[in-house]
Amino acid sequence: MDAVTSIFRVVKRNSPILYWIVILHFLGALGATFGLFLDERTLMGVNVWVKPLKFFLSVGIYILTVGYLIVFYPYSNIKKHIIRNLVSFTLLGEMAIIAFQAARGVQSHYNISTEFDAALFKGMGILIGVNVLIMLLFIIDTIRLKLHTSKAMQYAILIGWIIVVFGSWAGGQMIAQMSHNVGVVDGGEGLPLLNWSTVAGDLRVAHFFGLHAIQIIPLFVVGLNRTKILGVRSHLTTVWLFGLCYAGWLGFIFYQAKMAMPFIG
Numbered sequence: 001m002d003a004v005t006s007i008f009r010v011v012k013r014n015s016p017i018l019y020w021i022v023i024l025h026f027l028g029a030l031g032a033t034f035g036l037f038l039d040e041r042t043l044m045g046v047n048v049w050v051k052p053l054k055f056f057l058s059v060g061i062y063i064l065t066v067g068y069l070i071v072f073y074p075y076s077n078i079k080k081h082i083i084r085n086l087v088s089f090t091l092l093g094e095m096a097i098i099a100f101q102a103a104r105g106v107q108s109h110y111n112i113s114t115e116f117d118a119a120l121f122k123g124m125g126i127l128i129g130v131n132v133l134i135m136l137l138f139i140i141d142t143i144r145l146k147l148h149t150s151k152a153m154q155y156a157i158l159i160g161w162i163i164v165v166f167g168s169w170a171g172g173q174m175i176a177q178m179s180h181n182v183g184v185v186d187g188g189e190g191l192p193l194l195n196w197s198t199v200a201g202d203l204r205v206a207h208f209f210g211l212h213a214i215q216i217i218p219l220f221v222v223g224l225n226r227t228k229i230l231g232v233r234s235h236l237t238t239v240w241l242f243g244l245c246y247a248g249w250l251g252f253i254f255y256q257a258k259m260a261m262p263f264i265g
Contacts, residue, residue, distance in 0.1 A: 003222075011067040015081075018067040021088040025060030028099065029053055041105050044187035046195055052095075052102045054193070058211070059091050065214055069157060072147040073138075087134060090127040097124055110178045110186075125175065132168050135161055152235040156221040159243035160214035163250065167210015170203055170254055180204045183260025191264060198264060201257035209250055217243055 012019040035049030042048065066087050070080050097120050101108035112118040142158040149157075174180045181188075182201030189198045196202045209216075220242050224235055253263060 007064065007068050010071060011064060014071055015067050015084045018063060018084045018088045021092055022060050022064045022067070024092070025056045025063065025095065028095065029056035029060065032056055032099075032102075035102075043102075043105060043107065046190075048102045048105050050193065050195065051108070052099045055095060055098050058208075059095055061215065062211065063088055063091055069138075069214070069218075072149045072153075072157075073141060074145055074148065075141075083134060083137075086130060090130045094124055094127045109180075110175070112178075128168070128171070132165065135165050135168065139165065150221075150225075150235075152224070152239050153218060153221050155236060155239050156217045156243070157214070159239070159247075160217040163210055163213035163217070163243075163247055166247070166250065167207050167213065170207040170210055174203045174207065180207075182257055196263055198262050200262060201260040202263060203254070203257045205257060205263040206250055206254035209253070213246065213250075217246065 008019070011022070029052075032049040032053035036047050036053070039047065039049060043051075067084060070083060073080070075083075098108045101111070101117075101120065106113075106117065108124065109121065111121055139158065139161045142154065142161060147154045147157065179186045180203050181197050182203065184197065184200040188200075190196055190202075191198060194204075194208075196205050217239075221235070221239055224238060256263065
């Protein structure tokens with residue numbers, strides 16, 4: 001808990017705007033939770049507020065992560081400010097569309113049933129596209145610059161960003177087929193809350209674990225540092241091995257989904 005508090009404190013000190021946008025996302029998650037109990041409408045078999053709840057939490061954590069990790073980059077204050085604002089406001093716009101469509105009781109993703117819905121879906125794609133470009137920038141700069149952190153953590157951040165781009169690509173595959181399930185139409189039986197299909201392939205699994213690699217891989221290094229068992233050189237090797245295993249596992253669950261096999265059946 002102290003570590004989480006420290007992250008929020010660092011982010012608030014360096015970027016109050018980003019900090020309050022993160023808080024807004026978590027408040028949105030709280031509001032969506034109330035929606036689950038107060039609004040009985042369903043969409044594709046689940047409550048209309050389940051999707052906003054998941055996205056508010058996931059996107060809020062991502063923005064917080066960017067706000068924290070960018071502190072380690074030797075950027076100018078102006079460059080940090082621009083990147084923070086781009087990430088914060090574009091993803092806030094994305095969440096506004098998702099919540100708005102949920103309130104209307106219609107799909108936000110893959111919805112081209114009307115010109116208005118199609119325009120919103122296209123707008124979401126543009127907002128995400130901006131963030132993918134920023135991810136690529138982070139990859140390039142993590143390779144070419146010396147971050148204000150240990151070498152093991154820098155490698156972890158690099159691996160994390162590379163896998164995040166793969167996760168974004170997996171999201172692009174869903175857009176290409178205008179659905180997230182493979183083998184059955186969207187909806188139907190799924191895991192509680194997550195709603196990942198338990199009867200067919202679901203590309204959301206690889207998308208989710210890909211996007212959250214930027215938290216998982218660095219947290220692995222934090223765990224290594226706390227054990228104090230391995231030396232610095234061993235840390236580097238272990239980080240790369242963990243990253244490769246994680247990437248291999250991610251590739252497997254993506255292949256599994258493309259073969260119309262459920263993640264958990």
